[in-house]
Amino acid sequence: MTPPSPLFRWSAVLLSLSLAACRPSGAPVDRRTPVVIDTDMGSDDAMAIAFLLRRPDVEVKAITVTGAGLAHCEPGVRNALRLLALANHPDIPVACGRTTPLQGSHAYPDDWRQQADILNGVPLPEPRFSASASTAVQVLTSALEGSERKVTVLALGNLTNLAEALQARPSLAERVEQLYVMGGAVTVPGNVGDSPGVNPPNPYAEWNIYVDPEAAARVFETVPAMLVPLDATNHVQVTEEFLQRFEKDRQTAEADFVYRLLASDPDYVRSGTYFFWDPLAAASLAVEGIVTFEPKKVRVVVEEGESSGRTQEAETGHTVRAGVSADRQKFESAFLDTLNGRVHVP
Template identity: 25%
Template sequence: MTKRKILIDTDPGIDDVLAIATAYCIDSLDIVALSSVKGNVSLEYTTRNAILTLDILKQNTPVYKGSKEPLVNSPVRNSNVHGSDGLGNLYDSYREATPPLDRKTGGLYDLAEYISQSEDKITIIAIGPLTNIAKLLMIDPHLNEKIEAIYIMGGGLKKGNVTDLAEFNFYCDAYAAQKVLLSGIDIYLSALDATTQVYFTYEEFDAYEVKNNKSEFIKKTLEYYINLDPYLHDVLAVLSLSDPHLFEFKKMNLNVLTSADSANGMVYESELKNNGNVYFVDVKSRENVVKRVFDIINTYNDR
């Protein structure tokens, strides 16, 4: 089986932890790099949270420190949904108890060089604001040719969450979201329209067994999150890649509104034809997606 080379661009974030942990358990995916971006919390926190998550999962994947502010607008105030540290206020206790692994680190220019020199095309799973991805395409316009596709959690056609019209990731950097959607690269967009169909119940959550520190970390972070936002947002970007049979994909011409008001980051259908393809993701069955997530993360009890 040929594995797809994966870059995860992330702003951990509790649901980012679930998405990252899920991705590492899927045999068809080879996670070659993570990049951090300001989003749920500051860049310093998202970077250290990404590293801690990998240390707990015992993965020494390189982590590239990305953007601390959006392309154009002022930074958006951090979300409080994930706790003050982005990990449900669990960072300090787990950092103290988890030995750090040796790993390569760098910045966006290093990441651009890595992608440009890769023998294989890279597939990006982007589960935070799209600032890093837009900057990579600005650093080296030829990177388009090295990127297989981008699987995104962000945006919303019929709803928002940070405003009535805009989803958090796209609202944080609407200019970056617009640039990426119009880049000509194949885009698979898991927007709020899909992610708010997928949630776990308390019964499903309670059934998740904990047998080691990896599964304990996943469950404790989710335990903080479930009381505030039970939707499985970010993991849909992973599963829409690895398990496409669980979803439907509709090819659409989409754009992102850039403005100075509550409509900033709003996704809308455009009459202009995109240079590439945007596939809007829809969920076939909540139960099947949730079962797949728990089937995957339950494997951590055997690792």
Template identity: 30%
Template structure:
């Protein structure tokens, strides 16, 4: 059993509504340490409307005591055309849930009766930042378009927040959408660079640590057998297409817990080891768009380019999985 402190941290989760986002949201909704103020939604894995629907699906399944506000934000990246991951996460971004039926033939995941807030995600981010200041943590699980837009609109307010924990980037390992770039930074490199140079305290949970947290299909199946519930059934269902992608393309029947690891760092930062680095994001490279370039030279000039990111480079995988299993 992982010990979780009782003191709750006000958080916003900014998400693009994919499969690993859903697992991270389950953790957030079940974590006593996180006071989930709002879930803001951005285009990335899937379009923003479907992403918002996916978030509401997770919220309805978890049935938390207090429902967070769910608000839609940016429909496309700052500069680049939209790019999604439907081929990995399923056409609906959540494992194509329409395919699942109960024994009597009724849909296992019927049409939702709840809808997102009419409030704009950017306005909600800024309002929450004004309310909580340096107590607020934002956990960014998708492209950084919403956060960059908030910074461009009111950088003074955004600079008052405590920190942004970002699932994105790759410091010492290859990318996953190209040889150079991780998916979230590739989708909106311009937004990522706006956030990198914002002056806000940043923690980067990139592929360096995310690839050290593989979740085998067998573990998901066993979890459903041992702890049958709506949540464990949903996890088995929504991860099917996602895990099949890794099976067919990488020979590993399972998936990597990118977003849940970022959520875990918000709950317990001691799970990871970090290095203070100056990181920029390539926005115009022919082959390197979205690359997170860290200055790791022995002779780097920290006066000219001071560290702007705490980059996670190692993780206690065993402790992370204990926390993950406790919360899902």
């Protein structure tokens, strides 16, 4: 092989020096994944947020609350701020969005919303900062456009805020590195059923999509999603055995808070119908291999009726990567290790 010429070697040296000059001396490269969390601030949302705030490989840039989901706007925002105070991240901006779906009037039962407003009565410290004066759409837009790198979005509630932001500024789709959505039930029954206030009963839809089907349809046609539906979350049930294990393994304030949330409703745990919905979506973002994804074409039913909000496979649907299963053991280990501060990134 012919050795490079002196001119070539000097050019390479000059290029290397030029690139080095562009970076402050000794400045570390931030390899954390920038994330925006859009949430309806139910108790499992709070667990998912606490999990991500403990991840050393994740940078939460903003939290936007949907006022049309589980918690009402004011208590939802306040609980998010209190959770940030607990995790010592008080400077992350928090804002709330509109209080109604884009279309229709689907809503969670009133007593569910009241319970979400108080986070099951589990105590948290007082907020150290106030909510942002901007709207959720404005905060979401600013976080996406202001980041040096594309941002991963984690949606843990109805997709109203995200749909509004994308409608107002379609170019935001290009700023999304990845969109993870906890929502839907593709090949399994939904969880809306005959809940109070649901008329007619709906055996097909999952709550996050049901509350605002129009928003979900708009988002899926705009941004390719990593969908974490009931098909995957059904594999990560909250069990008494796990709760007993967790009781003995809570070494941080965040771990203790999440344990208390899970333990606040023992009847729910014993019922066998309590699952790690939002925490699994958060874990799938941070830990490879916990959820198995497969490409599927999914259509959201926006029309009223017993199928409203259903996420069904259809040739005319939009392509998503949908979770079809989850590794329960791997999830539980990652969940406890992260909350207890045992995760370290080189």
